[in-house]
Amino acid sequence: MSDSPAADATGTTADGVTPRWPRIVLKLSGEAFAGTAGFGIDGAIVRQLAEDVVDARSMGVDVAIVIGGGNIWRGMTGAGAGMDRAQADYMGMLATIINSLALQDTLEQLEQPTRVMTALHMEQIAEPYIRRRAERHLEKGRVVILAGGLGAPFFTTDTPAALRAAELSAGAVIKGTHSGVDGVYTADPKLDPTATKLDEITYMEVLNKGLKVMDPTSITFCMDNALPIVVFDALQVGNLRRVLTGVAGVGTLVR
Structure with a gap:
């Protein structure tokens, strides 16, 4: 359990810090769960991510989480091997539920x-996603993990992260990266040594430049609904708190 100062009724912690948003949707890639292995679930990584979420809760921030499934199965991989795309995507949705149960346990x-809560019906292990019920869980201080994508194929998990953020009146979508990249760059920093990190960028710049922040559908949805996005390195311990408190130089704000 985090030993960070608990928040009072106004959302201000004992050390005088007020989070930028009282409610967020945290988007995590499935690959983040794999650690250096590149596949499967690394328990130490999941615990680190969980501890950062608990720390955010200690600040009084409501946290809903959307997790990908790429560490187990990615629909595009199956489609590329000749599998029916819809079938492959449903398999990917099941992978997101496995990751969600792992994070819940931790x-x-x-x-x-x-x-x-899942968009696919599997009552034995998860609740069906119902907006009002999810809101009630958040109001009671529970973390809500939104699994199963949208319950429909042909969408990445970026899209439900944006949609659920709007539905649940979240202040921002917080997009965690996992490959050591700590924000949005002018180009891929692993391929271009001249790439520079951007502290802030507009939705239209992301779309026009083809920057890989989130998929274009989710970027457009966030733009239409005035939902800011913060891209940050989720595997750097304490970074979620830094994003929530607005520490300079941490992540990139898209708005």
């Missing part, structure tokens, strides 16, 4: 009440 080991 959060509850840290004594953080958590609910997994």
